[in-house]
Amino acid sequence: MTATMTDYATYKHFNVSMPSAHVAHVEINRPAKLNAFHQECVQMWLEYGQLFRALSVDASVRAIVLSGAGDRAFCSGLDITSAPELTSSTSSSSNSSGGGGGGGGGMDPARRAFALRRHIREFQDCIGAAAACEKPVIAVLHGIAYGLAIDIACCADVRLCAADTRFCVKEVDIGIAADIGTLTRLPKVVGCGSWVREVALTARVWGSEEAVSVGFVSRALPGKEQAVAEALKTARLMAEKSPLGVQGTKALVNYSVDHTTQEGLDYTAVWNAAAIQAPDPAIAIQATMQKKKATFAKL
Template sequence: MTTSKYAQISQLAVSFAAPQVLLVEFNKPHKINAVDAKTWRDYARIFAIASTDPDVNAIVVAGQGERGFCAGLDLKDTEGFNEISGQATEPSRKAIKSRAHIREFQEAIKSAYDCPKPVIGVAHGISIGLAMDILTNVDIRLAAADTKFSVREIAIGMAADIGTLQQLPRLVGSHSWVREIVFTGRFFGADEALKQGLVSYVYPTAAAAKEAAIKLATQLAQYSPVGLQGAKESLNYAAEHTLEDGLKQIAAYNSFALQTDFYEGISATLEKRKARYEKL
């Protein structure tokens, strides 16, 4: 497998960690992987390509370096901040430009959620601010024991606006806890995140967490892409709609999806062999 399709990506490291497992890594450890406008735009490009790449069936998102997964938005990204208003000085025009910039930013980070393939996020060390937006938009979250999470935006005089406030209440059971960590911006660790259901597992080290994520993604990548993508689409749809609407959606999906892969899966089970699925 080759990463040539991702050759235009310059702000993140893209590689295949295993067959059909794409590894996407924030690769500015000297900045604790703080994200500037060029980086989040490349992040969106990666998922746009991966969404239809037949060589990708599962994706892992991680951060390079020992200090952390991501320290949030790069506050020294003057180019990105200048984009918010451009040359406009009149308040309403400045606001319209700002809104367009925020919406583009939101959609870029949400691209992992919109991607039809399962995405696993790996948190370690400093994982604050924008890191929370990134992590709450993936499907499965793993963490190293040293992870320090924080919805940090309140500390710089703003409400988080790239997805955390919308996704986090849907991911954990306690809205009281969600509001407390959002209103205070306090740090909390991997064990607390596990207790609240934000992450699935905690591992001793960042390397162990990343290894576990790749192992899990490798397992997922062996399954039918039709089944995997149908499951993710249905889970996302169900989270956003009523029970009845969700049931109708999956009934419609499976009315056409229960074809070759379905019969191959049944045959493999009965014959006690590994199923062989075509790339999508």
């Protein structure tokens, strides 16, 4: 399936452009609110999931860059003024009737828990759509990157940042544990359990140098403009390669993170038993020998 830029223009909270061949640039577009996600009709995060699912199957797209509109923030997290499960819990419990009844329109605690679980799972699935996307995703963090920003960034395949970026796993400051993916993905991204626990349990802010030193980002660039330019350059390099090779590499790396070495090797063998029958390897080898740029079919 190949979408057009007209299709992507229908998204209210995200700007989508094609700055070069096969490269999509997605901007979180709520700069006046520091690109915070709000939950009015749950439209924003549902759109995010729909967008990345569409990009995943768009044959004209081979690599994606994700950034935030404006200079102040990549994403400042969840707009808690519109988060019903956060703002209503106190009033609901104070208005509960006796005999085991709960708040939330007379819903008992068990049924309210089931409803909240479905809500959280849906939110997780939408934010996780970038990780599930078949195409590589490069996140460019800048300015404020708090709370949900870390969930989003952990789903990217590559992370770059501007030197002014301020990171924070913010959730304990509002009395909850991060539940959209940070506590699951960040330990695998960074690999230092002590550091992950420190920043998650304290909600302290850390900067770009620390982000590089612990491996949360690949590189820190002087500013947002330079970071976006570097991300687009990297995306163009990815987009020039065989989409079979690039998308296969993402799938195999992601699989291997959650499986044993032998399971990863077995899965890779099965995957490449099919993939290497494509013409792409011969095209790539011939182009290298002739010192020409290879052209690959869409996938």
